[in-house]
Amino acid sequence: MLDNFILTVDNLGVKFDKNEVLKGLSFFVKKGDVLAIVGPNGAGKSVLFRALLGLLPYSGKIEWGKNLKINYVPQKFNIDKELPLTVEEFFKLKEVGTKKIMAALRSVGMTDEHHIERHILNQRLGWLSGGQIQRILVAWSILDNPDVILFDEPTSGIDVGGEETIYHLLKKLKDEKGFTILLISHDLHIVYKYANNVICINKEMVCYGEPSDVLDPASLAKLYGGEAGFYKHEHNH
Amino acid sequence: MNIITNPLYLQVLVGILVGLGAGYLGSFMVFKRMSLVGDVISHVALPGIALGLIFNFNPFLGAFTALFLSIVGIWFLEIKTELPSETLVGIFFALSLALGLLLTPEQELLEVLFGDITRVGPTEVLIALILVSSLFIIMSLIHRGLTLSIISKQLAQSVGINISRTSFIFLVLIAIIVALGLNVTGVFLTGALVILPAAAAKNISISLANFTKSSAIFGGLSAFGGIVLGNYLGFHPGPIVVLTGGFIFLITLFFKK
Numbered sequence: 001m002l003d004n005f006i007l008t009v010d011n012l013g014v015k016f017d018k019n020e021v022l023k024g025l026s027f028f029v030k031k032g033d034v035l036a037i038v039g040p041n042g043a044g045k046s047v048l049f050r051a052l053l054g055l056l057p058y059s060g061k062i063e064w065g066k067n068l069k070i071n072y073v074p075q076k077f078n079i080d081k082e083l084p085l086t087v088e089e090f091f092k093l094k095e096v097g098t099k100k101i102m103a104a105l106r107s108v109g110m111t112d113e114h115h116i117e118r119h120i121l122n123q124r125l126g127w128l129s130g131g132q133i134q135r136i137l138v139a140w141s142i143l144d145n146p147d148v149i150l151f152d153e154p155t156s157g158i159d160v161g162g163e164e165t166i167y168h169l170l171k172k173l174k175d176e177k178g179f180t181i182l183l184i185s186h187d188l189h190i191v192y193k194y195a196n197n198v199i200c201i202n203k204e205m206v207c208y209g210e211p212s213d214v215l216d217p218a219s220l221a222k223l224y225g226g227e228a229g230f231y232k233h234e235h236n237h
Numbered sequence: 238m239n240i241i242t243n244p245l246y247l248q249v250l251v252g253i254l255v256g257l258g259a260g261y262l263g264s265f266m267v268f269k270r271m272s273l274v275g276d277v278i279s280h281v282a283l284p285g286i287a288l289g290l291i292f293n294f295n296p297f298l299g300a301f302t303a304l305f306l307s308i309v310g311i312w313f314l315e316i317k318t319e320l321p322s323e324t325l326v327g328i329f330f331a332l333s334l335a336l337g338l339l340l341t342p343e344q345e346l347l348e349v350l351f352g353d354i355t356r357v358g359p360t361e362v363l364i365a366l367i368l369v370s371s372l373f374i375i376m377s378l379i380h381r382g383l384t385l386s387i388i389s390k391q392l393a394q395s396v397g398i399n400i401s402r403t404s405f406i407f408l409v410l411i412a413i414i415v416a417l418g419l420n421v422t423g424v425f426l427t428g429a430l431v432i433l434p435a436a437a438a439k440n441i442s443i444s445l446a447n448f449t450k451s452s453a454i455f456g457g458l459s460a461f462g463g464i465v466l467g468n469y470l471g472f473h474p475g476p477i478v479v480l481t482g483g484f485i486f487l488i489t490l491f492f493k494k
Contacts, residue, residue: 055394072395079388083268084439084448093385094396124443 004031006068006148006180007052012060014044014051021047023204025060029148029197034174034181036195036211038188040224043202045184046075049150052182068148071141075152075184079133081126087136088121094143104139107176108169134166142173151183167194188215245468248354251365252460252478255417258369259427260434260456261376262414264449265407267435269387273323276428277330279415281307283337283424286349290342296349297364300419304412307333312405337424352423352475354464365417372410379403384445421460422475433482434459440489455485 007029014022022044029035037045051058053072064070079085091101101121102113110116120128120136128136134154141149154166171194174181185191191198192211200206200214200223207219266275285303289296311325341349382403386393393400411431418427438452463478470477 050391053395055391072392074389074391074395082439083388084442084445085384085388086444089445090388093381095381122443 005029006031006065008061008063009052010061010063012048012051012058012062014047014056014058021203022051022058022201025199025201025205027197027199027205027208029180029182031147031180032174032178033197034171034183034195036191036198037182037184037201038186038191038198038223039201039206043223045201046152048201049152049182049184052150065147069144069146070148070150071144071146072150073137073141073152073154079126081124083124083126085125086122087125087128090125090136091121091140091143094140096143100143101139104143107142107173108135108139110135110139131166135169138166138169138173142177142179145177146179148180148182151181153184153186170194191215244355244357245464247357247359247362248464248468248474249461250362251357252354252421252464252474253457254362254365254369255414255421256430256434256456256458256460256478257453258372258414258456259418259430260438260459261449261453262372262407262410263431263433263435263456264438264452265376265380265383265387266411266431267439267452268384268445268448269407271323272432272436274326275411275415275431277326278304278307278411279419279424279427280330280337281333282416282419283349284333284340286419286424287337287340287342290345290349291340297361297416297420301412301416303333304416305409308408308412312401312408316401348423350423350425351473352419352421352426354421354474357420361420368413368417372413375406375410379406383407421464422478426475426479429479429482430456430459433479433486437482437486437489440486440493443494455482459485 005028009028010026012022012025013020025048027035037048039045047056049072050056052062053070054062088098088101091104102116105111105116105120110120120132125133125136138154141151151170154170167190170181170183173179183195188211192215195211197209198211198214199208200219202223206223207214207216263275266272282300282303285299285301286296287299288294288303289299307329311329314320314325338346382393382398382400385396386398386400386403390400414431415427418430421427422430434455435448435452437455438448438450442448442451459482460478462481464474466472466481467474467477
């Protein structure tokens with residue numbers, strides 16, 4: 001593998017029983033890339049992440065660079081409001097000290113230490129707003145200085161204003177800390193704005209390359225069916 | 238009177254130990270949303286106790302074996318069939334209750350169903366001490382992984398936690414504490430020993446640390462209060478232990494967070 005390549009995927013396939021959920025995916029990721037994965041519901045996007053993390057059996061080749069720390073922010077995180085678990089306890093599940101927690105919270109834009117100590121750390125995780133929980137999850141994922149972060153739809157459950165900030169935040173973190181980011185997104189507007197590469201999948205690879213090059217009407221039609229034109233005009237904004 | 242020979246001291250000691258362990262484990266069971274599992278799983282012990290009585294071996298051993306086998310069965314079927322544990326526990330519960338009621342000698346049935354702590358001796362104290370201490374030590378090793386897998390399975394897997402191993406160890410610990418609890422409250426009420434302290438503790442806790450600690454304390458307190466009060470009033474201690482737990486729960490309702 002070349003030096004600045006941190007992930008090479010070759011002819012990846014995943015089967016559940018006899019159903020092919022993914023087949024023939026080939027792509028690579030370089031250090032500092034933001035790779036977006038787009039596709040309709042049930043296209044196998046989350047399955048791809050689980051395969052990349054080694055949580056599923058697969059065929060083909062997934063080759064990560066050496067000694068990489070890879071973290072993952074899952075899509076499903078429906079924390080129960082009644083669950084007695086404070087934000088601080090959630091962070092300490094990673095066995096880190098308060099200093100690192102504060103640093104991670106500063107990185108995700110929570111800078112008021114007094115407020116954090118009084119109103120965030122000792123609060124139940126489930127009592128925070130959707131946007132706050134998302135920030136806490138991002139902070140959790142950067143706590144132990146990973147090289148790569150996999151975000152499964154970082155926007156689900158957040159209002160539009162909040163969505164914008166989460167992506168600004170990811171971009172800021174990437175620029176500051178040099179993370180490589182793989183993210184699943186539904187929103188092509190976000191993909192145009194923040195990703196330097198995109199793969200479109202619908203069980204198999206539909207397109208792969210820079211967003212402005214590959215997200216053409218033909219591949220979008222193939223990916224989403226008739227709704228394609230609706231998405232297309234957004235990238236001129 | 239000497240602690241070793243005073244039966245009330247021995248009962249209280251066993252009660253407190255089992256109460257602490259049951260309360261602590263119970264908090265994680267409530268956290269994991271498996272209260273119902275705790276409530277019905279004790280019934281699974283019945284055929285084991287019955288076999289112990291018929292073939293004259295220690296009923297605790299019979300109870301633990303029956304619980305262990307059912308738990309392995311539930312764990313295995315949960316992985317293989319993806320049925321929720323509550324459904325599986327329900328099936329095991331009904332079958333073992335039927336089998337147990339058939340097998341248990343009639344004259345012993347009442348005692349088995351409601352427990353008889355007046356029978357405990359120094360051996361039971363020692364067994365409870367060893368098992369409850371091991372339970373706390375093992376929990377201290379797995380509680381992070383267990384907590385994370387309760388919050389999000391995917392998050393837990395992504396940081397390398399072996400979820401099925403963790404949940405298997407947890408189930409075995411439940412089998413141990415339920416088998417021990419049978420001495421105190423019997424088959425019908427052991428579930429309450431696990432669930433009531435946790436439900437009370439949840440009312441007054443914001444953090445997991447407080448939740449688990451106060452649940453253990455409430456468990457120990459219910460057993461202590463119930464056994465002493467039962468002895469004083471001349472009632473069977475088992476139901477009084479459960480009522481004490483219920484009373485603590487009612488009080489915590491006024492301090493709900």
